[in-house]
Amino acid sequence: MIVKSLTQRGKRTRAALLTAGRDAFEECGYDGVRVDDVCARAGVSHGTFYTYFDSKEALFAEVAEAVVGEMFAANVVGPSAPADPYARIAAANRLYLRAWSANSRLVRMLEHAATVDDRFGGLLLELREVFVRRGEEGLRRLQQQGLADASLDPRLTAIMLGGMVEQFAHVWLDLGERASEEAAVDHLTRLWARAIGLTPPSGSGEEA
Amino acid sequence: MIVKSLTQRGKRTRAALLTAGRDAFEECGYDGVRVDDVCARAGVSHGTFYTYFDSKEALFAEVAEAVVGEMFAANVVGPSAPADPYARIAAANRLYLRAWSANSRLVRMLEHAATVDDRFGGLLLELREVFVRRGEEGLRRLQQQGLADASLDPRLTAIMLGGMVEQFAHVWLDLGERASEEAAVDHLTRLWARAIGLTPPSGSGEEA
Amino acid sequence: MIVKSLTQRGKRTRAALLTAGRDAFEECGYDGVRVDDVCARAGVSHGTFYTYFDSKEALFAEVAEAVVGEMFAANVVGPSAPADPYARIAAANRLYLRAWSANSRLVRMLEHAATVDDRFGGLLLELREVFVRRGEEGLRRLQQQGLADASLDPRLTAIMLGGMVEQFAHVWLDLGERASEEAAVDHLTRLWARAIGLTPPSGSGEEA
Amino acid sequence: MIVKSLTQRGKRTRAALLTAGRDAFEECGYDGVRVDDVCARAGVSHGTFYTYFDSKEALFAEVAEAVVGEMFAANVVGPSAPADPYARIAAANRLYLRAWSANSRLVRMLEHAATVDDRFGGLLLELREVFVRRGEEGLRRLQQQGLADASLDPRLTAIMLGGMVEQFAHVWLDLGERASEEAAVDHLTRLWARAIGLTPPSGSGEEA
DNA sequence: GATGAATGAGATTTCATTCAT
DNA sequence: CATGAATGAAATCTCATTCAT
Numbered sequence: 001m002i003v004k005s006l007t008q009r010g011k012r013t014r015a016a017l018l019t020a021g022r023d024a025f026e027e028c029g030y031d032g033v034r035v036d037d038v039c040a041r042a043g044v045s046h047g048t049f050y051t052y053f054d055s056k057e058a059l060f061a062e063v064a065e066a067v068v069g070e071m072f073a074a075n076v077v078g079p080s081a082p083a084d085p086y087a088r089i090a091a092a093n094r095l096y097l098r099a100w101s102a103n104s105r106l107v108r109m110l111e112h113a114a115t116v117d118d119r120f121g122g123l124l125l126e127l128r129e130v131f132v133r134r135g136e137e138g139l140r141r142l143q144q145q146g147l148a149d150a151s152l153d154p155r156l157t158a159i160m161l162g163g164m165v166e167q168f169a170h171v172w173l174d175l176g177e178r179a180s181e182e183a184a185v186d187h188l189t190r191l192w193a194r195a196i197g198l199t200p201p202s203g204s205g206e207e208a
Numbered sequence: 209m210i211v212k213s214l215t216q217r218g219k220r221t222r223a224a225l226l227t228a229g230r231d232a233f234e235e236c237g238y239d240g241v242r243v244d245d246v247c248a249r250a251g252v253s254h255g256t257f258y259t260y261f262d263s264k265e266a267l268f269a270e271v272a273e274a275v276v277g278e279m280f281a282a283n284v285v286g287p288s289a290p291a292d293p294y295a296r297i298a299a300a301n302r303l304y305l306r307a308w309s310a311n312s313r314l315v316r317m318l319e320h321a322a323t324v325d326d327r328f329g330g331l332l333l334e335l336r337e338v339f340v341r342r343g344e345e346g347l348r349r350l351q352q353q354g355l356a357d358a359s360l361d362p363r364l365t366a367i368m369l370g371g372m373v374e375q376f377a378h379v380w381l382d383l384g385e386r387a388s389e390e391a392a393v394d395h396l397t398r399l400w401a402r403a404i405g406l407t408p409p410s411g412s413g414e415e416a
Numbered sequence: 417m418i419v420k421s422l423t424q425r426g427k428r429t430r431a432a433l434l435t436a437g438r439d440a441f442e443e444c445g446y447d448g449v450r451v452d453d454v455c456a457r458a459g460v461s462h463g464t465f466y467t468y469f470d471s472k473e474a475l476f477a478e479v480a481e482a483v484v485g486e487m488f489a490a491n492v493v494g495p496s497a498p499a500d501p502y503a504r505i506a507a508a509n510r511l512y513l514r515a516w517s518a519n520s521r522l523v524r525m526l527e528h529a530a531t532v533d534d535r536f537g538g539l540l541l542e543l544r545e546v547f548v549r550r551g552e553e554g555l556r557r558l559q560q561q562g563l564a565d566a567s568l569d570p571r572l573t574a575i576m577l578g579g580m581v582e583q584f585a586h587v588w589l590d591l592g593e594r595a596s597e598e599a600a601v602d603h604l605t606r607l608w609a610r611a612i613g614l615t616p617p618s619g620s621g622e623e624a
Numbered sequence: 625m626i627v628k629s630l631t632q633r634g635k636r637t638r639a640a641l642l643t644a645g646r647d648a649f650e651e652c653g654y655d656g657v658r659v660d661d662v663c664a665r666a667g668v669s670h671g672t673f674y675t676y677f678d679s680k681e682a683l684f685a686e687v688a689e690a691v692v693g694e695m696f697a698a699n700v701v702g703p704s705a706p707a708d709p710y711a712r713i714a715a716a717n718r719l720y721l722r723a724w725s726a727n728s729r730l731v732r733m734l735e736h737a738a739t740v741d742d743r744f745g746g747l748l749l750e751l752r753e754v755f756v757r758r759g760e761e762g763l764r765r766l767q768q769q770g771l772a773d774a775s776l777d778p779r780l781t782a783i784m785l786g787g788m789v790e791q792f793a794h795v796w797l798d799l800g801e802r803a804s805e806e807a808a809v810d811h812l813t814r815l816w817a818r819a820i821g822l823t824p825p826s827g828s829g830e831e832a
Numbered sequence: 833g834a835t836g837a838a839t840g841a842g843a844t845t846t847c848a849t850t851c852a853t
Numbered sequence: 854c855a856t857g858a859a860t861g862a863a864a865t866c867t868c869a870t871t872c873a874t
Binding site: 834835836837838839840841842843844845846847848849850851852853 | 855856857858859860861862863864865866867868869870871872873874
């Protein structure tokens with residue numbers, strides 16, 4: 001689909017469809033959504049959908065890209081990042097849990113879609129890779145500074161600890177395991193820090 | 209479907225369908241499988257399917273139960289379990305990776321199914337609960353023995369570290385991250401042990 | 417579509433669809449026919465159609481092949497063919513007009529289909545080629561016997577005179593030009609014979 | 625659609641659509657053309673089309689009329705027509721082949737359209753009738769002059785021989801039968817002339 | 833029990849045409 | 854006049870499930 005330059009109205013309609021689609025996917029899952037449903041939510045007729053998207057799949061692809069983009073954006077540890085390594089890890093975990101909480105269902109859908117269509121697999125790998133890289137480099141830096149166990153493979157470790165956070169987010173947010181955000185961040189951070197041999201800053205180690 | 213007592217032949221047919229279904233689901237995913245495909249694999253005619261299963265979903269449910277059963281079974285740390293806590297963790301991780309490697313695709317399908325039908329959600333929760341409980345109790349014991357950080361919430365910790373293993377298994381086996389089983393088990397175990405504050409047995413670092 | 421061995425009933429249904437399709441195409445033209453129409457005529461439900469044919473086009477292809485087959489068959493100048501060259505031409509023309517009268521609409525449809533899909537073009541070329549060859553060889557023989565103008569290109573001539581018959585058949589049968597079969601065959605034959613320089617047998621020139 | 629008096633600009637737009645439509649139909653066939661395609665070719669927006677034409681069909685009708693008009697015009701054997709009957713036939717055949725070569729695809733489309741909509745049938749009959757009449761009258765004149773077989777039915781004969789030329793044009797131009805124009809005209813003319821019993825002018829047989 | 837023909841609800845997609853701006 | 858967004862009536866095709874033999 002060649003996206004032609006759209007008028008104001010066209011942009012509005014397209015955006016409405018995108019939003020409606022995202023909501024619908026979130027609520028009903030990919031297969032649970034019919035193009036008609038999206039149209040109904042967006043308040044447009046059936047045919048209009050195809051003015052803006054080639055297919056249901058194309059809509060999902062766009063939603064997925066938006067979600068992945070948000071996940072990226074939400075996890076940039078900005079300039080305000082704390083200097084203290086432990087606090088950095090805590091901040092990153094908190095950000096990640098929040099980003100996930102906004103998009104959990106859709107990312108899971110994306111995982112499923114990846115199972116069926118490689119195109120989505122690629123998107124997902126990209127996403128994962130960004131996080132893995134970040135963790136990997138963080139760990140490597142700590143190792144160089146003598147603050148973390150130098151015998152750990154940085155990539156493998158980053159995958160494992162990142163996976164811990166991701167999977168916990170899923171269990172917590174999707175499967176309804178009850179825990180406070182504080183407790184969650186605290187535990188994740190303590191486990192992460194200790195796992196890599198980072199000496200917690202004196203006075204830490206409590207989730208109070 | 210009330211499973212009536214089956215003749216010898218009936219049992220064989222049913223088993224064939226079950227196996228065929230499992231293979232087909234594994235290969236093609238739930239939606240990718242048509243009842244026809246299953247019948248073709250099993251070498252029976254289309255209509256026969258409904259002699260043994262109420263629906264495609266019913267077949268999947270049965271496959272899923274079998275898989276979950278195997279996951280249970282495979283993870284029983286038998287009487288031969290090592291006494292050493294660290295070795296115990298290592299053994300459990302190895303078993304888990306192996307069990308996962310046999311069933312990874314189907315468990316992911318089950319996760320997706322749970323998204324759509326609560327009935328599968330229950331199965332999955334049960335499965336997860338077993339592992340969580342096991343980890344939780346293990347940790348609690350270690351805490352009582354003064355071998356692990358007593359300030360950690362046992363359940364939360366078990367979920368997190370268990371999630372680490374599960375998610376890693378997924379990344380490793382399904383997403384093709386390259387690593388040897390040795391390295392994987394070694395890292396998982398070291399991270400796990402250190403995360404809970406278990407002093408690695410002197411002279412360790414390897415689980416061999 | 418792999419045509420599986422069909423039961424008696426299956427064969428009947430398939431034949432019914434084929435007949436229904438042929439009738440429908442004949443009456444309404446390719447685009448005028450919906451799969452539903454064919455099913456209604458055949459007295460089967462919508463889905464049944466796809467048990468036997470992959471698509472509407474596939475059905476048409478089969479109808480087309482049948483028609484072409486009949487055209488072939490109908491035009492075999494059998495062993496009873498007259499020895500007299502003039503009478504032979506007359507007999508062939510009559511056969512051709514009759515074959516055409518049975519299939520005219522469908523052959524025209526096939527011509528149109530060939531415009532859109534090369535696959536049908538091939539079928540049509542085959543059909544045409546058979547007739548051209550036959551005419552060509554007939555003429556060549558006459559030329560060798562000194563009965564026809566030796567300076568005519570046999571292929572070109574066969575195409576032209578064959579085209580005369582075919583086009584006339586179309587005008588006569590499809591466009592409703594009024595003429596008796598006798599007059600038609602008589603004129604076609606006289607024109608054909610004289611065009612190639614065949615001396616009409618003495619006492620001829622009448623359509624009695 | 626009542627064609628209102630158009631501004632200069634309006635006329636240009638309309639003409640552009642007409643040309644674009646003709647090209648598009650020629651290239652893609654009736655069904656292969658979407659109104660959008662025509663607009664794109666003409667460089668106007670979608671909605672503009674309906675300012676000038678009531679429907680896609682109306683556009684086609686106008687194109688068809690233009691084509692038929694050209695066929696008429698192109699086949700007027702002008703004042704320069706040779707007096708010699710044989711040469712006259714040759715000239716007419718040549719003109720006809722050329723006219724056809726310019727419009728073959730569209731006339732075939734018209735034939736198909738006639739199949740679906742009687743309105744086009746009328747146009748086509750008119751076209752055919754003009755040629756038939758011309759041939760018929762030519763033959764009748766020759767018969768009166770004692771130059772052609774008086775026993776031939778003029779109309780039937782004209783239809784048949786005209787059909788020969790038309791059908792050959794189709795085979796030659798549309799179906800790709802290979803032949804030079806010279807050979808084609810020569811053969812058509814010889815066959816035609818001899819078929820009606822016209823003694824070729826002494827020294828003729830070739831028009832080279 | 834087994835077979836495989838029959839069913840039909842439902843989903844996607846196309847495109848000629850209308851209409852508000 | 855021109856624009857292009859919106860419409861919605863078809864039409865095709867899939868496949869889980871039922872049922873007569």
